[in-house]
Amino acid sequence: MRKRLTAVVALAAMLGLSACGGGDSAGSDGPVSLRMTTWSANEAHLKLFNDIAAEYQSSHPNVAKITFDPIPFESYTTTLTTQIAGGNPPDLAWVLENAAPDFVSSGALLPLDETLRKTDGYGFDELAPAATKLWQADGKLYGYPFSTSPFGIFVNTDLVKAAGAKSPAELIAANAWTWENAVTTASAVAARTGKAGLVVRDFDYKGWDNLSTIWTGWGAQAWSADGKTCGFNATEMVDAMAFLHQAIFTAKALPGPGTAADFFAGEAGMTITQISRASLLEKQKFGWDLVPLPAGPKGNYSVIGQGGMGVLKKGKHAAVAADFLAFLTNPANSAKLAQFFPPPRTPLLTAATLAKTNPLLKPEQLQSVVIDGIANGVVKPNHTGQAELSQAVRSALDPMWKADADVRGVLDGVCSAINPLLAK
């Protein structure tokens, strides 16, 4: 009896295995379905994508269906890699800048150069080198940087006025838009309105890479350009972090750890975030403004976050997917996408063009934050093995978020935690 049972179990197990393994060999002869994972569930974004997909399908009867599959932002890369590991990879995927080095260097993505170059009227050479840099390896392009979104500061002008503080617009006009003054304004908002002063969006004392929007003004960097040397205990970083620590715990300009405040719900005077979040302001009742990041000791600077689109080699219809990608990002469609995602195409990067599709933003805001930002921007920290590095930095930085922290000591600790990982 026991033997027979074992046989039944083994058989069931084998059936289960072969069921999981089957179905990968389908050719691309019949009508194919494509799936693209995104981290945006925004209805307007999805409508635009679906419209472009419908247009593509009408001229490509071999493509029966194109679905856009939103995955929550916080767990995006984890979910995507789990899908790949589970043998269910999407055909196309958005890739975040912090995962770009891993995806580009691993060989998971299909090189796109050939397909894009041979597509009629694609204008491959229009792509700004600053935008494509992160997505290249060995001279080949593995991801199309569909969104190159600079960080700026959104201001709740009602709260700033209620606090009687100098508004960022006034400070800019007086040529005094510096971090010192930004913190003074934020501190006044926090003290006099009971709301939060300045919120570094998505930081929440965990997403430390968002702090690069501040420390870049001091000329600091998480690690050297070649990714081999830790930058956390360099003088610039120590100065920047000491400034930030003072702004949080002495000036109370930023909400402390464990305190949530959402700018877009009217709970904060200012927030640092990407301009693509402007759509969240459409229905807001409060007055708002968008300004560039304040000047740091090293002068003016800007920081950009990027999103790329890639074709997964392991997808069932990689060639068809690459062809759709070429259509989705051709000049005409890039212009449409530009209303949500600042494009990498140089002819589209003018205030006049962007203004047509960004009704919420004024041309001078587009020029100062978007166009100048893309031209000079430093991309947020990224490295191969970013997830592990990021985790190591996060836990080593935790002791910083106390009023009596030893800033220099904590930053030395960060470097000793990540040096073995950088050396890998």
Next chain:
Amino acid sequence: MPVLTDNVAGRAEPRPAPGGTAASPRRGWWTSRRRDQLAGLLFVTPQLVGAALFVLLPLGLVVWYSLHEWNVLADTFDFVGTDNYRELVDDPKLPGVLRSTLFFSVGLVVFNLALALLLAVLLNQRLRGTVVFRTLFFSPVVVSLVAWTIVWGFLLQDNGGVNGVAGAVGLDGPNWLRGEWTALLSVIVVQVVKNVGLNMVLFLAALQGVPAELYEAARVEGASRWTQFRRITVPLISPTILLTSIITVVGALQVFAQIAVLTQGGPGTSTTVLVYYLYQQAFQFHQFGYGSTLSVLLFLIVLTLTVVQWRMRRKWVFHEQ
């Protein structure tokens, strides 16, 4: 005519065969014994297939994966023998993770069982309103774990509900989720309040099974309430104490959602317990091979603890039904 009808009707009637079970005559191997076996097997087949597919197969695969270096993105799956196990021994982070796991599990089990037993004893008194309290303490068990944890996440913020209440009575509450010990304590309390109702109900059932005349006799002999509890209640409910402690230990070692939602293993690595660490390795750092090795370790720990508890039952479990 009527005769014919009768005949037809008579033939249509099922005739009970003489001898009762002669419907399945003992021809060849198809005996009633075998028929019962087949029926039994068919009844357990769904469970058996489920267990094979979703328990045994993954268990075997995890061991198989733990012998490999599996890079999902690069699509490589290379046999590395015991390399991952050697990495496990040399992992500088593992001692800290095991320490957090130990503190968390011990804190959780002690706190959970003590509170569950206390509540059960209190609710076992024949007092008015016990039904209301019983429902109150049990209701968190049926609430969705993630929803429960997210709400607690808000309550435990620096400016959240818990500190609001503390402030109302003049106390300055700590920033619960940002201090190493308070974060660990918070996760334990959130988990205990969530699940204490289950153990409480099990204890309550056990308490109600203790014969009242034993207490009566003890009272006549002049035993204090504490002596009654120690000498009568505890020994008689010891099988339930064993059961709840096994369930709670296993549950404590597998806690994940609360940590993922509340602390993400921080601050520092103070709440990075083994399950969360293996999740990080496998799903965040894409090291499925090493992650599998960690889950083999977890499996062995749980197995060992359960076997030890089971073996020890002879020593301290009073009787088994």
